[in-house]
Amino acid sequence: EIVLTQSPATLSLSPGDRATLSCRASQSVSSYLAWYQQKPGQAPRLLIYDASNRATGIPARFSGSGSGTDFTLTVSSLEPEDFAVYYCQQRIKWPLTFGGGTKVEIK
Amino acid sequence: QVQLVESGGGVVQPGGSLRLSCAASGFTFSSHGMHWVRQAPGKGLEWVAFIRYDGSDKYYGDSVKGRFTISRDNPKNTLYLQMNSLRAEDTAVYYCAKELKQMSSSTSSFDYWGQGALVTVSS
Numbered sequence: 001e002i003v004l005t006q007s008p009a010t011l012s013l014s015p016g017d018r019a020t021l022s023c024r025a026s027q028s029v030s031s032y033l034a035w036y037q038q039k040p041g042q043a044p045r046l047l048i049y050d051a052s053n054r055a056t057g058i059p060a061r062f063s064g065s066g067s068g069t070d071f072t073l074t075v076s077s078l079e080p081e082d083f084a085v086y087y088c089q090q091r092i093k094w095p096l097t098f099g100g101g102t103k104v105e106i107k
Numbered sequence: 108q109v110q111l112v113e114s115g116g117g118v119v120q121p122g123g124s125l126r127l128s129c130a131a132s133g134f135t136f137s138s139h140g141m142h143w144v145r146q147a148p149g150k151g152l153e154w155v156a157f158i159r160y161d162g163s164d165k166y167y168g169d170s171v172k173g174r175f176t177i178s179r180d181n182p183k184n185t186l187y188l189q190m191n192s193l194r195a196e197d198t199a200v201y202y203c204a205k206e207l208k209q210m211s212s213s214t215s216s217f218d219y220w221g222q223g224a225l226v227t228v229s230s
Binding site: 001034036038042043044045046049050055056087089091094095096097098099100101 | 142144151152153154157166167168169202207213214215216217218220221222223
């Protein structure tokens with residue numbers, strides 16, 4: 001199975017900071033990578049699909065980049081509601097897999 | 108608006124069975140592939156199973172293969188997950204999730220999720 005490794009595990013930042021999250025795949029997933037945000041007690045929410053496409057209603061401060069094995073989710077300026085856990089997920093090969101998550105916490 | 112509502116969760120003994128349902132509304136259910144994803148307490152997300160929009164293809168995660176069965180009833184707009192031979196490690200919140208793209212020949216990202224159903228496997 002394709003293993004997705006997210007780093008760092010925890011990111012301690014302040015509102016207004018830029019957040020850069022990484023997701024590395026054990027083999028190429030082309031551009032078939034998505035990013036999700038999850039807040040405590042809530043279901044995940046799709047942010048980015050196919051590496052760089054923002055989902056409906058997602059603010060422009062969220063952007064995704066990368067292809068092959070290395071991907072990045074960037075939040076240009078953190079809002080208070082952006083502190084959450086972020087997961088990447090690949091859809092190129094069964095079984096579908098998620099990364100272990102990056103928690104973005106308030107510094 | 109799109110709604111996905113899971114039901115059927117609860118406490119079950121190891122070796123027991125449970126069936127989860129996911130009632131869908133607000134979109135053309137018969138045109139979208141559907142997934143089950145679970146999350147053990149305090150842990151990350153684990154993909155469980157997929158069924159194509161017309162039920163023609165099904166895929167499972169390795170940890171549930173041979174024990175869980177995904178199915179759908181398109182006229183009833185309902186997705187199911189039959190879980191047999193349950194183990195303690197199956198304890199999790201189970202989410203149903205809708206695929207972004209319609210009638211896709213492959214799979215796509217999950218654009219809507221239910222609020223989840225808690226399954227606890229314990230004696």
